[in-house]
Amino acid sequence: MIPMRSPLLPVAVAIAALVGLPVASVLTHLFAGGTGETWQHLAATVLPEYVGNTLWLCLGVGLGTALVGVGTAWLTAMHRFPGQAVFEWALVLPLAVPAYVLAYVYTDLLQFVGPVQTWLRETFGWSKADYWFPEVRSLGGAVAMFVCTLYAYVYLLARAAFLERASGMLEAARMLGVGPWASFFRVSLPLARPAIVVGVSLALMETLADYGTVAYFAVQTFTTGIYRAWFSLGDRIAAAQLAASLLGCVILLVLLEKLSRGRARFHNTTGRSRPLAGHTLTGWKGALATLACLLPLTAGFLLPAALLLKMALAEGDAQFGQRFLILARNSFTVAGVTAAVAVLLALVLAYSVRLARRSQPGWPSLLARGLNRLVGLGYAVPGSVIAVGVLIPVTRLDNWLAAQWQVWFGANPGLLLTGGIAALVYAYLVRFLAVALQTVDASLGKITPSMDDAARSLGLSQGLTLARVHAPLLKGSLLTAGLLVFVDVMKELPATLVMRPFNFDTLATQTYTLAADERLAEASTAALAIVAVGILPLIAISRQIARSRR
Template sequence: MTRSRLNPLRLASPLLVVSATVAALVGLPVLSVLANIFSGGTGATWSHLAATVLPSYVGNTLVLCLAVGLGVMAVGVATAWLTTMHSFPGRRVFEWALVLPLAMPAYVLAYVYTDFLQFVGPLQSFLRESFGWSKADYWFPEVRSLGGAVSMFIFVLYPYVYLLTRAAFLERASGMLEASRTLGLGPWRGFFRVSLPLARPAIAAGTALALMETLADYGTVSYFGVQTFTTGIYRAWFSLGDRIAAAQLAAALLLFVMLLLLIERGSRGRSRFHDTTGRHRQRAGRPLPGWLGWLASALCALPLTIGFLLPAYLLLRLALADGQARFGEHFFGMVRNSFLLAGLTAVIAVALAVLLAYGARLSRGFVARTLNRLVGLGYAVPGSVIAVGVLIPVSRLDIWLAGQWQEWFGGNPGLLITGGIAALIYAYLVRFLAVALQAVSTSLAKITTNMDDAARSLGLGQAATLRRVHLPILRSSLFTAGLLVFVDVMKELPATLVMRPFDFDTLATQAYTLASDERLAEAASASLAIVAVGLLPLIALSRQIARRRR
């Protein structure tokens, strides 16, 4: 009876109140977008969209998702299988280097390859000079097209599938494959009948992540002229000036993402994938003799070269050309703005993640776990949707605050929230708080509860236990969580374009603006800086992969 009387107090604990408040703030933009589904809006805007571009929004988005999904699965599964189950020249390098394309945002890749593959670019110029061709003598694929956008996404996002699938092969496949060979299954039959079914949840999860990143992208599809829901949101908001129509398009995109998540979850059904052999030794890898080994090396080198090595070289070459003009005072001002936004967001995100994770650890109840899962949904929402969802309620709050200020003190203070970076940081937190929460929660779960009991026996309260016991242990995990959020904010383009204050440029917005003006060489320095920052967490991740199971 005493225990039941204490449960309401536990539910009303300060940490749980904080969790509920954060979950409500994270969910507010999504609810704001969904609330506009049945709003009247401007009929003329919808009539114009339906008659002109809405069918292309739907068709291009579906084709993009289908092609990118198949592409990342093919590249990710093939490279994961080769580096896990076989031995060939360069395997030890490829197993960690294949994650490097994650440091290259898709829109940066689009800018680089447009400059490299266009008619006056280095490749076509070399071909014409070498063979004496004119424009009418040869055909060359158009990179700024739907097919070009699909290629950019595949070679940037396949590491999601590669990482999760390789982990599944390492953890589940080795012992089961040995058992299958005793039953007469060869390498190919063992792959299709044992390894691939065991890795199915990992493949589905990695593909879902890649598709959510594809749906969230604006820079690539906009630059290539591909009409999708994301570009439609910007067109309705800025070109047509109809915020309700923009919110309704954002709601349609959000429902599309939710449908994608439901399909991924439902595809598993009641299937369960367990390895009961208890054997998790690192495989030496079946040697691939002669030309087969070199073919495997070439297959692994192809996505790495297209997704990272070649564009990094091209960016560096463009940035070093006329370097003083590229790395001037304006450039360092953009670096300062980018680091300010990313640094503030990372610090706040880590602090909130610690409170949320620690609150769930103390309560160990359904409410705390549910609130943390609601916070985690923010990462699945595209930045364009979050921007629309934040601006609608925050701009109304801004107008109300300005009216109250004028009534109380006189004078018009302007836009107090949306006029600065506060609303933009709020949008970043909605989008990326889940990244910090996942990292902190995973590390906190590894700390035994016996430490909490020991601290309590020494007279330490909850706050003191967190400060003196948990935080020192979590130091490296907190740094990793902050670094991941920092890099994600540096690369984020859609929300930044919509919500940045006037005359407040970041590296991402500068790269997009210059590339849109066809000033690709000038966009190289900002793009290169984004890639360099993105390499920081990948270096740590690559070193961890290289040491794994050795």
């Protein structure tokens, strides 16, 4: 191996420091003074409700996503039934529909003046007092919205785990006389436990990060409390303390996921890895399996997409013309800039680890890997927490820059960072850089180190080796990473609501604003655009799932 130094390590340290700054800013206000009256008011009035609703949300979403995700994953991975080849990739499509869009669609469908209850009253001649109908704008309704879209996280990871364990161990269990149900509960489910727990944890993190759904359903959680403290009460320290409390919930969730494994190990010790022939379900069993997969797909994607399309074509946004183009331009601008910068930073971080491992295997290598893990935690932090953490230091920097500009040039430039999209893009990077980093790092790890040695022996520098050898091999992964970040930014609502400049709206904020004004039909146009963009990365994932069986 040709020895190399890693000049990218200081750059990686700087990137990790910038990404960790918002979280550190929030944590420094956890025990800050000066908010006694506001905090006492929150503790005496709404804080217990925040805690209770957040816990119930996590419990309901955790159980619901685990049940639906594991059930559909087991059916599509280990059985053959009518429609199975379609369901194995189509069941990820609900991830394209944000939970707050589902909330708007089902409210329009199931409210008292909606088509469902109107049809019931007209068909049976009922009045309001003659029947009971579940209230969609409630805590239970919020749980249902999250389950309908977030179960796909559990489905993806659990299905992959079932397929990986599908050969030797299950065949051994069957040879010992263990039936299909017993092998599921005693072999497959325990071995897939880490994947299932990770999937549920991802779903719970998305639940804790949500603002649009809980705000529209009037369910008071930590996220709505942060927004209220920042804008309604005007107390930034109280908002930061609430954000720190929410961050503590996320950290606790991550630690519980790690501790739940204990000393258990989940290695595949068999050398047989060929796929196991699935059990064929016919008759009423096959019909039940088809129905079990069709229900979450319909509730999470088919029905909402059809209703959005119908409302958009029938009524849609009254300002669909130039106004919609401006919204789309704003959304695509911030999403495109964030995606490009995120891919570049992810490539720097991943390549710094590769160089450090080969040139400095001691503490520099450990530092580089630790920095990547620190950056990876950003995805677990809710957007509202990041927004608060970004605004506090960036606003101070903005004021300092304005004062210095006034001294140097004799003119007031205004807010250079928070007055434009720079601070907003920074918040997005803190939130979604981990998505790009994981994709790039996984692909870079598949490139054999011998290619580096061969390039170096031919006289190529580290930069030329990256440009001429690694970059062409990473082209597909870089595009995938950029696309994933692009879609995540398009859907992000809490950080956008807090961080956006004045008179700067996106498709997500337009959808939320119109829905909050009960203009659900008009909100359908922007919501449908978000869903359409969200389908793009899922097409690639679906194709990969479809090829996994082969």
